[in-house]
Amino acid sequence: MEAYRIILSHMATERTTRLRELNNEYVFVVDKRAGKHQIRQAVVDAFKVKVDSVRTMIIPGKTRRMGRFEGKTPSWKKAIVRLKKGEVITIFENV
Numbered sequence: 001m002e003a004y005r006i007i008l009s010h011m012a013t014e015r016t017t018r019l020r021e022l023n024n025e026y027v028f029v030v031d032k033r034a035g036k037h038q039i040r041q042a043v044v045d046a047f048k049v050k051v052d053s054v055r056t057m058i059i060p061g062k063t064r065r066m067g068r069f070e071g072k073t074p075s076w077k078k079a080i081v082r083l084k085k086g087e088v089i090t091i092f093e094n095v
Contacts, residue, residue, distance in 0.1 A: 003042035006034045010092055011078070025082045026089060032058065032077045039079045047091070050084040 008029045016027040030039055036054045043051055061073040083089070 001034065001038060003046040006031050006038055006042040007046060020092065023082060025080050026092060028079050028081065030077050030079045039081065043081050047089045049087040049089060052082045052084045055080045
């Protein structure tokens with residue numbers, strides 16, 4: 001799979017900003033079928049940085065209601081990528 005098919009988006013929340021500042025970790029929404037090695041290679045190819053570690057988790061979908069109708073949001077996969085010391089992804093520094 002290509003890097004742009006594995007990395008779907010970057011998460012920008014207060015928690016992810018704090019992770020980036022303190023631990024040099026970036027959080028991405030990734031394809032559910034991608035493994036840790038594929039995510040590592042996609043980040044290296046897309047941003048030209050050195051990756052230290054990758055942690056992944058699958059976030060289960062939630063039940064939602066609209067009136068009497070009930071549905072479920074899809075589940076998705078999140079990856080927390082820690083870069084080696086001194087590495088930085090400049091695109092996300094001003095987010």
